[in-house]
Amino acid sequence: MNNKNKSALNFGNLIVLGLSHKTAPVETRELFSLPGSQLSSFYERLCEAGVEEAVYVSTCNRVEIFMTAEDSESAVETIKRLMEFYTKLPHEQFMSSVYTRYGTDVVKHLLSVVSSLDSMVIGENEITGQIKESYKKAVESGTTGTIMNRLFHRAFTTAKRVRTETDISKNPLSIASIAVEQAKSIFHDISTKSALLIGAGEMGELILKYLVKENLHKIVLANRTSENAERICRDIDYNADIISLNKVDQALAEVDIVITSVTAPHHVITSADIKNIMFERGGKPVFLIDIAVPRNIDPSVTETENVYLYNVDNLKDIADNNMRGRMQ
The missing domain is CATH 3.40.50.720 (NAD(P)-binding Rossmann-like Domain)
Incomplete structure (x- = not known):
């Protein structure tokens, strides 16, 4: 994707758009879970639309797209169109279940997700590994750059601290x-x-x-x-x-x-x-x-x-x- 090696981080360009167990039932969430065979073309479409960096995350609890773009409004509209394309549904049927966050709110959200504070089972151990796997696929697809790399590595470090410095993993559930x-x-x-x-x-x-x-x-x-x-x-x-x-x-x-x-x-x-x-x-x-x-x-x-x-x-x-x- 474009402009991956900016020396200055601009968290103001961060966007996350998604839906989770808190906003949508499994019947809706599963419509947005892309099979691995479609992930490459999904990233290509984002790149063509001007999205600079992106990480697609899909677990049993959530589907989210983390991205950076100079034109955030255009990027969100692109995601809406892609959601319509992959689900074959008009966006009016699912947008009430979709949340969008920008800038530092994206940072806070990712830290909460990776630390399992936003999971259906708070304190569960699987989420960090699932996010790492999604991030790895994005890296392999060439869709991450300076901002996403630093953001996700910071999130993984934070998740480790949460587990070692708090009681969240005491009697862990999953x-x-x-x-x-x-x-x-x-x-x-x-x-x-x-x-x-x-x-x-x-x-x-x-x-x-x-x-x-x-x-x-x-x-x-x-x-x-x-x-x-x-x-x-x-x-x-x-x-x-x-x-x-x-x-x-x-x-x-x-x-x-x-x-x-x-x-x-x-x-x-x-x-x-x-x-x-x-x-x-x-x-x-x-x-x-x-x-x-x-x-x-x-x-x-x-x-x-x-x-x-x-x-x-x-x-x-x-x-x-x-x-x-x-x-x-």
């Missing part, structure tokens, strides 16, 4: 731990149950660790590649049943709990899948917890009797209760 807590709240004795975990990425690995602690009867781990699934099982010294994603439908018929956290452009579990497996299960209840954004599970699965579905926003009540408990 989306992964809360997903398992939800599963525990459903059953009187979770140790007698079996679970299917779909996705062996960073979030999947965390969920697996929490599930293993509960001594479940059986855990099935589904992933695109067996190598990564085998690696995380070795790392935590657990022998899960590892299957490929195309065998998920077979596993669905045998487990009590399903937790999904895989990155996919389409639903991994459809309404048709559930109808078929419920016949095989003889109507035995199945509990689905979908913490992916975009969502992995077709929300219409709940139209089938004895199918119970929770998404990442449904976990907020548990997060809020835990936060109240930590404050007492």
Whole structure:
């Protein structure tokens, strides 16, 4: 992008535009979560519109674009048009959920986000790594310069200080731990149950660790590649049943709990899948917890009797209760 090596930092040119769990439900947030294959073209469009530096951030809680531009009004209009392009929606349908901040307010916002103070689960450990990964992709795409580099490195340093100099990480919580807590709240004795975990990425690995602690009867781990699934099982010294994603439908018929956290452009579990497996299960209840954004599970699965579905926003009540408990 343009003018990356300015000797003087001008935070007045900073802009962030986004939406989060505080302003929009997961049904809206997932529309703005770009697949990796579209990220390069997205950055190219920003560059063509006069945006000088940019970092696109997407997590289960938020989608945000941090950028610098001489003409902030034009840059914001560009983002609105791109949002319309990628979602196929007029901006009037989503702008009420979108926030825009400028200058030093952007700095304060990023520090709060990276330090997990703006997370659905305050004090969670995953957000810093997720922002680092987004920043890394921007660096690799050549869309960062002096301002973004210094801003994000300062944010990472601040996040580290917050964790080491405060009690925010005392008894840490996470989306992964809360997903398992939800599963525990459903059953009187979770140790007698079996679970299917779909996705062996960073979030999947965390969920697996929490599930293993509960001594479940059986855990099935589904992933695109067996190598990564085998690696995380070795790392935590657990022998899960590892299957490929195309065998998920077979596993669905045998487990009590399903937790999904895989990155996919389409639903991994459809309404048709559930109808078929419920016949095989003889109507035995199945509990689905979908913490992916975009969502992995077709929300219409709940139209089938004895199918119970929770998404990442449904976990907020548990997060809020835990936060109240930590404050007492």
